[in-house]
Amino acid sequence: MTERPLTAMIDPAAGPPDCAAYGRSGGWRAVRAALRDMTPDAVIDVVTRSTLRGRGGAGFGTGQKWSFVPKEPAATRRKYLIANADEMEPGTFKDRLLMEGNPLQLIEGMIVAGYAIQAGHGVIFLRGEYHLALERLTRAIADARATGWLGADILGSGFGFDIHVHSSGGRYICGEETALLTALEGKRAQPRSKPPFPQVGGLWGAPSVVNNVETLCNVPHIVANGAEWFRALGLGPDGGTKLYGVSGRVRRPGTWELPMGTPLREIIEQHAGGMRDGYALRALLPGGASTAFLDAGQLDVAMEYGAVEKAGSRLGTGQAILLDDRTCPIGMLQNLEHFFAQESCGWCTPCRDGLPWVERLLAAIEDGTGEAEDLDRLADHARLLGPMGRTFCAHAPGAMAPLASGLRLFRADFEAHIHQRGCPLRQAA
Amino acid sequence: MSTADAPLPPDLRADIAAMAAAEDHPRMAAVPALMAVQARLGWVSDAHLADVAGLLGLSPADLDGVATFFNLVFRRPVGRHVILMCDSVSCWIMGRDALCARLCDRLGIRPGQTTADGAVTLLPIVCLGHCDHAPAMLVDRTLHGDLDEAGIDRIADTLVADTSRGPPT
Amino acid sequence: MATIHIDGRPFPARPGENLLQACLEAGADLPYFCWHPELGSVGACRQCAVRQYSGPDDRTGRIVMACMTPVTDGAILSIDDAEAREFRASVVEWLMTNHPHDCPVCAEGGECHLQDMTVMTGHAVRRYRFTKRTHRNQDLGPFVNHEMNRCIACYRCVRFYRDYAGGEDLAAFATHNDVYFGRHADGALENGFSGNLVEICPTGVFTDKPFSAVYSRKWDLRGAPSVCTHCAVGCNTIVNARQDTTRRVLNRYHDAVNRYFLCDRGRFGHGFIAAPSRLRAPLARIDGRPTPVPVQDALRRFQMMAQDGPVVGIGSTRASLESNFALRTLAGPARFSTGMAEPEHGLTRLVADLLRTTPARNPTLHEMESADAVLILGENVTVTAPRAGLALRQAVRQATFDIADAARIPRWMDAAVRTLGSEARSPLFIATPGPTDLDPIARATSRAAPDDIARLGFAIAHSLDPTAPEVADLPEDAARLAADIAATLRAAARPLIVAGTQYGTAALPQAAAAIATALAAHGVDAALSLVLPDCDSMGLALMDGLSLDAVRALARDGGIGTLVVMENDLSRRLDPAALDALLAAVPHLVVIDHTATPLSARADLILPSATFAECGGTLVSTEGRAQRFLQVLFPDLPLQAGWRWARDLAQAADPGKAPDWQDLDDIIAAIAAATPSLAPIGRAAPDAAYRLDGARLRSEPPRISGRTAVRANISVRDRPPPAAPDTPLAPTMEGAYGPATPGALVPYYQAPGWNSVQSLNRFQQEIGGPMRGGDAGVRLLDGDGTPRPRPAYATAIPAPFAPRAGEILLLPEPRLFGTEELSSLSPPVAARVEAAALRIADDSGTAPTIALRLDGQSVVLPVIRDPALPPGIALCPPHMALRAFTAPAWAIVQPDGGDAP
Secondary structure (H helix, E strand, O other): OOOOOOOOOOOOOOOOOOHHHHHHOOOOHHHHHHHHHOOHHHHHHHHHHOOOEOOOOOOOEHHHHHHOOOOOOOOOOOOEEEEEEOOOOOOOOOHHHHHHHOHHHHHHHHHHHHHHHOOOEEEEEEOOOOHHHHHHHHHHHHHHHHOOOOEOOHHHOOOOEEEEEEEOOOOHHHHOHHHHHHHHOOOOOOOOOOOOOOOOOOHHHOOEEEEEHHHHHHHHHHHHHOHHHHHHHOOOOOOOEEEEEEEOOEOOOEEEEEEOOOEHHHHHHHHOOOEOOOOOEEEEEEOEOOOOOEEHHHOOOEOOHHHHHHOOOOOOOOEEEEEEOOOOHHHHHHHHHHHHHHHOOOOOHHHHHHHHHHHHHHHHHHHOOOOHHHHHHHHHHHHHHOOOOOOOOOHHHHHHHHHHHHHHHOHHHHHHHHHOOOOHHHHHO | OOOOOOOOOHHHHHHHHHHHHHOOOHHHHHHHHHHHHHHHHOOOOHHHHHHHHHHHOOOHHHHHHHHOOOOOOOOOOOOOEEEEEEOOHHHHHOOHHHHHHHHHHHHOOOOOOEOOOOOEEEEEEOOOOOHHHOOOEEEOOEEEOOOOHHHHHHHHHHHHHOOOOOOOO | OEEEEEOOEEEEEOOOOEHHHHHHHOOOOOOOOOOEOOOEEOOOOOOOEEEEEOOOOOOOOEEEEHHHOEOOOOOEEEOOOHHHHHHHHHHHHHHOOOOOOOHHHOOOOOOOHHHHHHHHHOOOOOOOOOOOOOOOOOOOOOOEEEOHHHOOOOOHHHHHHHHHOOOOOOEEEOOHHHOEEEOOOOOOOOOOOHHHHHHHOOOOOEEEHHHHOOOOOHHHOEEEEEEOOOOOOOOEEEEEEEOOEEEEEEEOOOOOOOOOOOOHHHHHHHHHHHOOOEOOOOEEEEOOEEEEOOHHHHHHHHHHHHHHOOEEEEOOOOOOHHHHHHHHHHHOHHHEEOOOOOOHHHHHHHHHHHHHHOOOEOOOHHHHHOOOEEEEEOOOHHHHOHHHHHHHHHHOOHHHHHHHHHOOOOOOEHHHHHHHOOOOOOOEEEEEOOOOOOHHHOOEEEEOOHHHHHHHHHHHHHHHOOOOOOOOOOOHHHHHHHHHHHHHHHHOOOEEEEEEOOOOOOHHHHHHHHHHHHHHHOOOOOEEEEEOOOOOHHHHHHHOOEOHHHHHHHHHOOOOOEEEEEOOOHHHOOOHHHHHHHHHOOOEEEEEEOEOOOOHHHOOEEEEEOOOOOOOEEEEOOOOEEEEEOOOOOOOOOOEOHHHHHHHHHHHHOOOOOOOOOOHHHHHHHHHHHOHHHHHHHHHOOOOOOOEOOEOEEOOOOOOOOOOHHHOOOOOOOOOOOOOOOOOEEOOOOOEOOOOOOHHHOOOOOEOOEOOHHHHHHHEOOOOOOEOOOOOOEEOOOOOOOOOOOOOOOOOOOOOOOOOOOOEEEEEOOOOOOOOOOHHHOHHHHOOOOOOOEEEOOOOOOOOEEEEEEOOEEEEEEEEEOOOOOOOEEEEOOOOOOOOOOOOEEEEEEEEOOOOO
């Protein structure tokens, strides 16, 4: 497998291509094809047939998402196409690579997506800490405007589209698409109830589509090469390639574009070089902090939506975080739940007040003041907050995924902490 | 009058007014405007918050509700340099706690504090998306990865010695 | 109606409402926090979890939030489901992790929704063992206490204050469990409805500050239904008392009037009852000094006075119908004055006439909320009728509801509806001389002199109906605006025109009526609302009497022996020279009032009357709704109702001709018999003979403590309950009480398990609908329902306003705090009064103050220069700098270099 459309043009040494270089390397083909030869519905159709699913974590069908947008020309109705570049899922570092390495690929994806839903306004909602990405996106947008790829009447098609970059003030919840819209409006970034779905009533009530950066970067390649080509890139039922990543005590932490459905073992052992000397793999979070643990015996799972779910977790962002045998799982859970408690937006009770309790229980156990019934309290929280619909959004269920699986996988560690009044690893050190 | 109480510089006011005018609704410029104030003056004082609110047609309470929602808006004074040290899971696995303790020792502060000479503020931050080079931290606008004790010491020394504002060269 | 099945039992439910409402209406105990019937659902607290099944075959179902789930016919749900119960108990347990558990010292204790819900969910054992998060509190001014540690973050406060009431200075700050609700800095809450936070907050974060200083538990408070006396809207209230003092005013729900909310003037204005200005004994002028005298002595003195010539009675727009009528009976109809000077006297009558004859609806406040296009013609409603201003604020949301309806989003889905309609507002046009609080949500505002606003109004009427008189010499921009407004009103389904008497110009209500008439001619369902200033202005319009100007003429002619003034400070109505002349021409002045005034200081005899809390009576609101206030305090003589003083004076003067009314119902019957326009007032509330289930109603909760001990420092003897002939409510804990209590007689809200104001849900036929026991009050202006003939259009169109050289037209601009007489005497309100200032477009000066000369009086005032004001006029808060001025009046302003007084 050699086809790596998303990263083909990325050369860290050379920096991102400008508009001309981008075109010379095969860029702009999708904009030309879409705006000159395709109806908006035809674009939606090819993307739907490609089976492209959202790469931000939720995995919703991209073409399907677009199809809910009211079909009115961009000129007659204000609509928004928003790139979700608020990459804040701990352990995730793929969108930054795409934006820093080839910002024009994202811009082209946005133009095509905007054309498909007939949105004239594009927004990139960017993490505030991504200074280099901001710089390169800003330059690329200016370049695209100067060369006519952005602005009014692109390629004489009558379709106009422009992009504005919004640097976030920083909150994990902004990655949730409705909270992102609230944040863009200059408000406290609380999620919104659905309906109305953003495609119908999003930014300021106008139809809006929010797509992840990686998702949008796939769009030009699908439109240029066709749905069949895209589907064939994947090893299993899901089409395309995916940016997989590994962090933790491996020899070569990093991100690689691989066929969708690449087995976890291949990613960890071949691409990440396996565990470092002296460390053994205990468990891992396959797709970011809000996915459930898989244990070391589940490495043969194919990294695709269905297979990972069958294994008891979620593909999430496809960026794995590895727990080794010399790192305390309770400490890791405490770190994770600290993150989730801190990043709760404060809107709904179970998340706002339940997660800090979870964090403190874990801290107490780790510090040697845990009680046996604390495990029951943790299990209560996992049970009460885990299912969707109990809390306002998916933040708390995401927080409960590692906890619930961790309580199961690391039961002995929990009990040892409580009986020995502290962390055995620390006591041994 | 300290800079925190002085009115916003006219050019900055003009910039913020332009940001507001460029948006579909002025309040969409809320966070960018606050960040613009911060980029110039380091943090957002009550007086400056009220100034920005006025420019955006918001009440100070409304804008402060937004400002205090977000991590990156500083509503208290910070040092000339701000270190945002990742405390999320990948960096934690890779030993960020020990490095943070070392950095605190070198600077003589705890996380959340500013050195007595006003040189450096150390803040925890969520995942910086640099997990393949964990532990990582952002010093002003510069991202540092693969941190170890020697790297921490080097950065601390540079910052303490530097009396200018902005990222060390 | 749909049918829903709750734990196996079928209940009727309204399609389209949410399951939480349906469950509550079915009588179920389903706990909630963030939902509020007037604010809708947002799904924040997650407290109302139930299990819903998709059909009879669904055995698993799923946990849903009842408040976010629409009722569907055949819906099957379980409140009793074990997992749902566990989740609800957990929500309270989470909420309580940081709550300070300081119930013993919390003024909310005993009527705390959080306490009720904690008990209801069964959370009884605290398992959270870690430290609590703490907050610093803020000084929010004289009305509302702040104790943020008690907060459970339901977000109701900001949703009410910001989204509903348009307040800007309260917000949510920070995130996760640090979230904080307060101001950006210490300081008084600016919005005029801040006191509602006390009732909106489900726990003790926001409490009534004056009450907190003297708080009693709810079960230790006597309550009585009352009616607010601080403007003409007629908001329904509950007054609480203990130990012979009033403690607080709460909202009393009336589905057509104030519903869930009161303005701060109404809630905190009651402090005048116990203010130092209070009169408590008859005072006779002896050797030039007011000296306390026994009641019999006072009456004998009046008997002597009455022999010196005719008795003339001056009534009052702040006195009850009963007191006015008793005075009218004492003096005789020909020698009774409404207590109003011109132009107010004539305008008040005009308003009553227009509301009776215009072929348009005279809307309730609740109907005003659903107007889909509004024109405010020359009245600053937000200060002259504050609660009506709040209703108009809701009217602009109609466009949002239309969008939500089209998207099939239920209107109660509050956040979703606001998201969808974030750029939509129904048209609101405001034409006033000065700025108003509603300006920011108006489609267009027009600043003009009252005469020019009236001309705009007549032009709108003409634009709608060419048979309406044409306005000559209308400037082109005004003509364009008139055409635009006319087209908008014409296109609306329920347009509303609002005007009033604030600027003393008949042309404004006439123009408003002309527009409503012209719209009605097109078959449009138009509404006309006209605002009067005082709580019984409309009552006096319907009672008839002389103007003060006529009384002055009578006095000049030597036609007055004794002037009896009922609860009316004439120094607010007549300028000093006119008042001096009147009093000089009258041998004897008798003042009946509860409050010392500059007028009472000049009286020969002062008789202390009861306030609204100490007697019963009837007031007619600006909508023409006669409403009864009932007694909560039972003072001994010499304090008694104004009407009893008038009766006693009549008996002293001429026992043979005096009326023999013994109780309130007697005089109400006499009023009804004597005054056709007031004939229905008996139906405003049940009479004293009313019995519920065969028993008299109680006004004290059965748990009331210390009935004897509370006076133990005075006497340990059990005191028999006071006689209460004027009220159907027994002043004791014994008696009937329940959800079927008539709306006019509700002394407090309480239901099993529901001790907070939220128990109101149990008293309504459906949530947000009429009271189970029937609504309070009776409307007097509706006629018999036959279509009204189209009245002739008013033809007196004023000439364009012409500024005068060297003079300025002074217009009264009342304020929420400081210009209304009685509330200004209440300490917390007085603390919010800002110094009077003159608002003027341009005086070509730069000094901070300005000198104003009017009718020989001269004052120096701070000046506010407002270039948006029309030239040639100035706005001045009445009764503050100049105690009386009859508006509009031409005055002279001169630059003043000196400091403000």
